[in-house]
Amino acid sequence: MSQSASSTLFALVDVNNFYVSCERVFNPGLENRPVVVLSNNDGCAVARSNEVKALGVKMGAPWFQLKELADRHGIVALSSNYALYADMSSRVVSLLRDYYSPHIEVYSIDESFLGLNDLKPLWPDFTAMGQSMRQRIRQWTGLPVCVGIGATKTLAKLANHIAKKNPRFNGVCDLSSTTQAETDRLFDAIDAGEVWGVGRRIRAHLQAAGIRTVKDLRDTPPSWLRSRFGVVMERTGNELQGLSCLALEEVSPPRKQIISSRSFGQPVHALSDLSEVLAGHASHAAEKLRSQNGVCHAIHVFIHTNPYQKQDRQYSNSIVIPLPNASADTRLLVRAALFGLKKIYRPGYAYKKTGVMLMDIGEAQTAQGSLLLEHGSGKRAEGLMKAMDALNLRFGRNTVSVFSSSAPKPWAMRREAMSPCYTTRWAEVPVAYSR
Amino acid sequence: MATVLSLALRTPPFPAPLRPAATSAPACSLPLLLNRIPAGFPSPADEYAETALDLNTYLIRNTTATFFFRVIGDSMTGASIHDGDLLVVDRSIEPRHGHIVLAVINNEHTVKRLYSLNGVIELHAENPAYAPICFREHDELQVWGVVTGAVSRFAV
Numbered sequence: 001m002s003q004s005a006s007s008t009l010f011a012l013v014d015v016n017n018f019y020v021s022c023e024r025v026f027n028p029g030l031e032n033r034p035v036v037v038l039s040n041n042d043g044c045a046v047a048r049s050n051e052v053k054a055l056g057v058k059m060g061a062p063w064f065q066l067k068e069l070a071d072r073h074g075i076v077a078l079s080s081n082y083a084l085y086a087d088m089s090s091r092v093v094s095l096l097r098d099y100y101s102p103h104i105e106v107y108s109i110d111e112s113f114l115g116l117n118d119l120k121p122l123w124p125d126f127t128a129m130g131q132s133m134r135q136r137i138r139q140w141t142g143l144p145v146c147v148g149i150g151a152t153k154t155l156a157k158l159a160n161h162i163a164k165k166n167p168r169f170n171g172v173c174d175l176s177s178t179t180q181a182e183t184d185r186l187f188d189a190i191d192a193g194e195v196w197g198v199g200r201r202i203r204a205h206l207q208a209a210g211i212r213t214v215k216d217l218r219d220t221p222p223s224w225l226r227s228r229f230g231v232v233m234e235r236t237g238n239e240l241q242g243l244s245c246l247a248l249e250e251v252s253p254p255r256k257q258i259i260s261s262r263s264f265g266q267p268v269h270a271l272s273d274l275s276e277v278l279a280g281h282a283s284h285a286a287e288k289l290r291s292q293n294g295v296c297h298a299i300h301v302f303i304h305t306n307p308y309q310k311q312d313r314q315y316s317n318s319i320v321i322p323l324p325n326a327s328a329d330t331r332l333l334v335r336a337a338l339f340g341l342k343k344i345y346r347p348g349y350a351y352k353k354t355g356v357m358l359m360d361i362g363e364a365q366t367a368q369g370s371l372l373l374e375h376g377s378g379k380r381a382e383g384l385m386k387a388m389d390a391l392n393l394r395f396g397r398n399t400v401s402v403f404s405s406s407a408p409k410p411w412a413m414r415r416e417a418m419s420p421c422y423t424t425r426w427a428e429v430p431v432a433y434s435r
Numbered sequence: 436m437a438t439v440l441s442l443a444l445r446t447p448p449f450p451a452p453l454r455p456a457a458t459s460a461p462a463c464s465l466p467l468l469l470n471r472i473p474a475g476f477p478s479p480a481d482e483y484a485e486t487a488l489d490l491n492t493y494l495i496r497n498t499t500a501t502f503f504f505r506v507i508g509d510s511m512t513g514a515s516i517h518d519g520d521l522l523v524v525d526r527s528i529e530p531r532h533g534h535i536v537l538a539v540i541n542n543e544h545t546v547k548r549l550y551s552l553n554g555v556i557e558l559h560a561e562n563p564a565y566a567p568i569c570f571r572e573h574d575e576l577q578v579w580g581v582v583t584g585a586v587s588r589f590a591v
Contacts, residue, residue, distance in 0.1 A: 028577075029542035091499045098499075140500035140527045142579075423502060432522050432537055432546040435508030435565070 008244040009116040009126070009149065009176060010156040013096060013133060015089075016144045016164065018110035019047035022088045023078055025142035026422045026430050034075040038063050042079055042416055079418040085109060087423040091141050100133060105248045113153055115248045130163075130172030149174040153246045154239035157196040158214065162186055187215035197236045202229055214240070258296075260285040261355020267306065268351045274303065275338050281356050282337040286330040287389055289358055295326040297360035299333055301340035306352035317344040326362055329381050330388065333358070494584045500527035502580065504537065504544060511535070511546055513561030516585045522546060524580040535582040540568065544579060 015021055019037040024030045034051035038044065044062045045052075055073055057066060063077065070077060089109045096112055097104050103115030116126065123129040130147035137145050148160025155175050163173035175183060192214055193203035205228070211217050222237035235245045260281040268274055278301065289296060304316030321336045337356050420428035495501045504522040514535060516522070522537070530536050532551040537544050538558055547558035547568065556576055558568040570576050 027542075028539045028544075031542075095499050140497070142526065426503075429503045429505050429521070430544060431507050432504035432524075432544045433508050434506050434510045434516060434518070434546045434560075 008151055009120075010151070010153050010244075010248070011101075011114040011116055011126070011130065011133075012107075012148045012153070012156040012160040013092075013112050013114065013137075013145050014148075014160050014164070015092065015110040015137075016146060017047055017049055018089075018143070019080060019085055020049045021143050022085050023081070023419055025088070026084075027419065030076060034073055035078065036063075036066070036070075036075060037078050037080055038417075039080060042077075046080065077417055079416060081419050081421065083421045083424045084419065088141060088143060092137055092143060092145070095137060095140060096133070099136065100129065103248055113156065113248055116149070125177060126174045127172050127177065130174065131170070134171050145171070147172045149176055151176055151242040152239040152244040153248075154196045154236060155242065158190070158194070158240075161190070161194055184215055187218060188213050190214045192217045195236060195240065197232060202233065205229070257361065258285045258288050258358040259355065260288070261302070261353060261357075263353045264351070269347075269349070271342070271345050271347070274345065274351060274354055275341060278337050278341050278354050278356065279334045281354070282334045283330050285356050285358050286328055286333045286385075287392065289328045289361065290385060290389060293364050294361045295328045295364050296323070296333075296358040297326045297362070298322045298358075299336050299340065300357040300359055301337050301344065301354075302357075303341065303344060303351055303354045305349050309350070309352075312350055313348070315346055315349045317346075319344050320359065326360075328364065329385060331381075494523050494586070495525075496583065497525055497527045500580075501525050501583075504546075506546065506585070510560035510562045510565040511548075514548065516546065516561070516582075517587060519587075521586040522582050523584040523586070525583045526580040528581040528583070530578045530581050537579040537582055539577040539579055546582060549578070 020030075020035045023035065023037065030049075032051070033049070034055060035049040036045045036052050036057065037047040039046045042063055044060050045057055045066065046060070048057055048059065052075060055069060055075070057069070057075075066075070066077075069075065086109070093104065093106055093112060096114060101114040101116060101119060103117075105113040107113055116129075119129075120126070123132075126149050130149060133147055134145055137143055146160055146163040148156045148158065148163050149172075150156040150159045159173040159175045162175075163169045163171050166173075175186075178186070190213060191203075192198055192206050192211055193200070195214055195217060198206070198217070206212070206217065209228075211220055217237065218240040220237060222234045222241070225237045226234035238245050262281070264277075268277070282299070298320050300318060300320045302316070302318035305312060305314050307314060307316075319340045321340045323332065323336060327333065333356075341354070420430070422428060422430050491498075502524050504524055506516055506518055506520045506522055509518050511517075516535070524537050528534075530549055530551075532549060534549050535546065536549045536558075537546055538549075539545070540558075545558070547560060550557040550559050550567070556570045556574075558576070560567065
C-alpha cells in the first residue's frame, strides 16, 4: 500500500475561483469587481471572486438571500456557462500534460494532480516549476492558478491551500523543500478541518480529542486514527506524515451509478412534457454509460413536485425498471424510462424535477447474453449507438436523439445572466472592436 | 516610460520547456492504403496518398492558447482586416513592434497594430480616418494576445 516517502512527489494545480476567472478572461470589465456565478436555475452561489468572499458570501449561499447585499455592493451575478468552463479546463489540462508531466489525474474541472517522480532533473527546483506553470497558464489561457507540491496527494492539496492563503508564497508552495521547523509552523496555523478528507463531523470529533491543527493531526498516531475513525483516516494520517497511500488515478474508475436529472425552471404539468425531458435524461445517461464502456441492468426513474412550495399539493414517486438484458442502448433505456414514468405519473401536480439513475452497471463485454435476443442488443444496435454518439459529439448534443425535440422549451434551465459561449459557438465568439 | 503590460514580456528565463510527452501525442492519422499488394505492381497512386488539408493546421500554431474573435469596425482595413472577419488570436506569442495585437482599452477588446520603439508605445489603426492611441509615461497597455490571422467569408 505505501511507498517510501522520498520516492513520490505530487503537484496539485488548482485554478483560483475557476468559474469567475473564466468569465473575466473574456470580460475585462469584471476585473476587480465582486462577481458570483450561480448554479443551475440561478439557485445559489457556486463560485465567488475574492471581492465577494471578502463581503462574507458563503459558498452555496442562495441567491435570493444575497440580492440585497448584491444591490448594495454592485455584485455581478452570472449564470453558469458550463460550455465555456469545460473548454477552458481542457486547455489547462492539455498544457499541463504537454509541458509538465505526462502523469496527470484530472481531479475536478479546476484541479489536477500531477505525478512528479523522476522530473527533478528538469528543473532547478520544483518551486521554479510551479512558477513556470503559473506563468504559462496565466499567459496562454488567462487563468490564475496556485500550485501545491508534496510527497503525497494529501500534502500536495494542503500545500495548495497554503499557497492560496499566504501571499508570500506567490502562488507556489513546495512542502518537500520546506524545513521541518517551517512545516511545523505552517501546519500549526491551519485548522485540521482543512485537510483533504476531514469532514465537518470528523473535525468535531478531533476537536473534542484536542486535535485542532494540521500539526496536531499529523502528530497523532495513525493507528489511533484508525481505531477511532477507520482506515480512511488512518490513511490520511499516514499521508500527512509523508507516506504516500493514494496513487495517481490517471484513468478515472468507472462510475457505479450514472444520474441525469435537473430541476425545471418552471413547473411542468403534462405527461407529454415530462416524457420529453425524461427521454433527454435517459439519452444523456446512456451516452455517459457507453463512454465508460458499460451496460446497466436497471433504470431508476423519479419525479417530484417542489417541496418548498408548501401551498402546492405535493407528490413524489420513483420506480425501478429492470432490463431483460443488460444494455446501453438509448432506445431501450428511453423506452424503459418512459414506461416507468407512465406508471408513476399522476395528473394535477406541478412537477419540479424528473430524472433517471442507471443502476447495477457492469462492463459491456462481460454482460451475459440471453437466448431471446432483445431489441437493443447485438451488433446492429451497437453500430447505431456509435453513430449516434459520433454525430452528437461532432455537431452538438441532441443532434440525433430518441423521442425528444431540440427546440427550446419553457422548462429549460433558467440561466438569465449567462455569458456567451465564447469558445464553443461561432455565433458567440467575443468581439474585437476595430474603431 | 510607458510599458506594454503583457505577461509574455515578463516571462522569466525558465529552462527549456519539456518536450510534449509521448503519452499525449495527438492521434497520428496515417493514410490508409487500400490496395492489397500480394504480388505484381503497386497502384501508382499509393505513394501520393496524404491526409486532406485542414485549415486549422494552417491558421493555428498553438491550439491551447488560441482564441477566436469577431471584428466590428473598419479601422484595420489597411491590414486586410474587415468588419465581420474572424480573428485568430494567439496568447502564447510575445507581442512585439509591428505585430497586430488585441489590446484591452476601456474594458473592450480592440484590434490595432502595436508600435513600440525607443520607449514610445502606440496603437496604430490601418485606416487614415483613425488617429493612433498613444500611451504616456506610467500608462499601461494591456495586450490580450497577438493576432496571427483573419478569416473572411463571402456571401454567395
